[in-house]
Amino acid sequence: MSTAAASPSLLLTIVMKHHPGLTLDDVQSRMKASDWWESFPPAGTRIVSWTVAMGLGQILTLELPPEKLPLVNLELERRAWGVFSTECYPTYDFVPVRERIRERVRNGGQ
Numbered sequence: 001m002s003t004a005a006a007s008p009s010l011l012l013t014i015v016m017k018h019h020p021g022l023t024l025d026d027v028q029s030r031m032k033a034s035d036w037w038e039s040f041p042p043a044g045t046r047i048v049s050w051t052v053a054m055g056l057g058q059i060l061t062l063e064l065p066p067e068k069l070p071l072v073n074l075e076l077e078r079r080a081w082g083v084f085s086t087e088c089y090p091t092y093d094f095v096p097v098r099e100r101i102r103e104r105v106r107n108g109g110q
Contacts, residue, residue, distance in 0.1 A: 009066075010065075012063075013059065013089045014061075015058075015059050015086065016060065016084035016085075017057040019083060027083055030083045034080075034083075035079065040076075042071045042075050044064065045064040047061075061091070076088075
């Protein structure tokens, strides 16, 4: 994730749950028809991780500049609706925070 000196960015975790009743062929056909594979995620964003959770769907984390958030939303509406229901969560990298807390606790703090 970006540092204070770099351009600001945010992480966006998107949970895409499969619509019940759709077969894999239905999903793939709709994704192809919506140009999903070429158009998502939009330019100016970076895929951090993309996993499949069996029985749930897909969990995707993007890194993006804050001004790209409306574009990501628009592309989800254009390309994923009808295939997935989506939940979006702005997130951040907790590893550096954890390390600061760990060091503080080692030094007698809380």
